[in-house]
Amino acid sequence: MSLTHAFFAILRRDLILALRRRSEIANPLLFFVLVITLFPLGIGARPQLLQAIAPGIIWVSALLAAMLSLDSLFRSDFDDGSLEQILLSSHPISVLILGKIVAHWLVTGLPLILIAPLLAVFLGMPQPAIGVLLLTLLLGTPVLSLIGAIGVALTVGLRRGGMILSLLVLPLYVPVLIFAGNAVEMAGNGLPVTAQINILIAILLLTLVLAPWPTAAALKMSMS
Amino acid sequence: MSLQEFFAMGGYAFYVWTSYGICFVVLLANIVLPIVQRRQFLRQLAHKQQRQNL
Amino acid sequence: MKFIPDPVGRFFHRMASPPHFYALTETLMPWLTAIFLIFLALGLYGGLYLAPPDYQQGDSYRIIYIHVPSAWMSLFIYVVMAMAGAIGLIWRIKLAEIVAISSASIGASFTFIALVTGSLWGKPMWGTWWVWDARLTSELILLFLYLGVIGLYNAIDDKRTASKAVAILALVGVVNIPIIHYSVEWWNTLHQGPTVTKMDKPSIHVSMLVPLLLMAIAFKFYYVIAMLQRARLELLQRERTASWVKKMLMEQQL
Secondary structure, eight states, rough: OOOOHHHHHHHHHHHHHHHOOOOHHHHHHHHHHHHHHHHHHHHHOOOOHHHHHHHHHHHHHHHHHHHHHHHGTTTHHHTTTHHHHHHSSSSOOHHHHHHHHHHHHHHHHHEEEEEEHHHHHHHTTOHHHHHHHHHHHHHHHHHHHHHHHHHHHTTSSSSTHHHHHHHHHHGHHHHHHHHHHHHHHHHTTTTTHHHHHHHHHHHHHHHHHHHHHHHHHHHHHOOO | OOEEEEHHGGGGHHHHHHHHHHHHHHHHHHHHHHHHHHHHHHHHHHHHHHHHOO | TTTHHHHHHHHHHHHHHHHHHHHHHHHHHHHHHHHHHHHHHHHHHHHIIIIIOOOOOOOGGGGGHHHHHHHHHHHEEEEHHHHHHHHHHOOHHHHHHHHHHHHHHHHHHHHHHHHHHHHHHHHHSSSSSSSOOOHHHHHHEEEEEEHHHHHHHHHHHSSHHHHHHHHHHHHHHHHHHHHHHHHHHHHHHHHOSSOOOTTSSOSSSSHHHHHHHHHHHHHHHHHHHHHHHHHHHHHHHTTOOOOHHHHHHHHHOO
């Protein structure tokens, strides 16, 4: 089996498995929507205030939702031993792991992007900002999955790994939050956002190339 | 400069001396704690060894 | 290992053997402590007494003699930790693993000191205890990174596995720190605008700079001392069943 085949085989398998457990897809999504609904209730529904903090709220919620969904990335495969099989494969493990991460992003990251316009309207975000929001989510959420995978791989063998996962992962999410949140805010003010978008693309490419390596190493460590 | 003036730090005594105090305590703890813990640990090990030798 | 000449390789292996390390650090400790105390005394004397008050900040600027070296150390120790972790990961040298994890708590302490002193300096300068200044924010995130490393190490029971995990995390962190630092700086210039950032080096005069460098050297020596102390503890705990530990205990009892 060639490497491309193996990659897509893992991708397909993970997607099929995810579709059987729909609640795993729905939970982070519901969390995302719920948290954003709570903000107007907590701070008051003044349109101007909401509009001002909308980019930050949406992105912080996306960060938390992404983190919440991370546990399902390796958990079931770790428990039933199929992760061990993947690690024993003759193909480069980092590529196979990348397949799993892509599948995970398709079922947890992509739905966030699809629901985001609705939430943006809830918060009264101006039209041009919504487009930029979707673009930043499209570029940013894969980064969240890729970086998060390192954290899960390090903690998947632990009984209470969930507690420490947020401490490992959230500080590393800071650059994405800063550039993405700022791009949306600038777009809302009618300012150009090419710089931020370019940086987000650079971060995405960098993590796409680099993140699978430590993830694979950490998984090997967790299995030993 | 008198000693009193020195300790007054031009009116910033609280900020300056609190900073140096906290720094001192934290740094000292980082040296003292491992030494104390090591001594304790060695004592424990010695006890264990004595018991095994009896 | 091919690139390393044999005698050098032997030297490092001997150095890295636990009993040798334990004995060596014991003999080195008084010397290191003496050098540290000399630099500390000179730095404090120069910084607190000899250096004139700043024309803008008065005497409050004297906090930089611990704030700035602490901030430097917090970054420096993270890099050392990642490098030691990488060496432990690649060559499986036990001692490198121990150096890596022993550095973590000291690095976290320096980060904490940098944060607290920064806040104490900021109060008279800005009028509030906390300002989302670029350097303070970066330090705060660095503290979280350190806490993550320490938390991960404590969460894994098998200490050799834990060392590997910590090494991977530290390496990921070291790649990320410049990106985080840059992004925070960028964020700061956008949101704060040209407000007073007096945290930047005050127009620094030689009589102010020399004590700063002396303190920085003193802190470097402090780090070595504190790291070795923790490493000795960590080493004993891991090697509790080794024959050299038993022999040492026997000799002490006689």
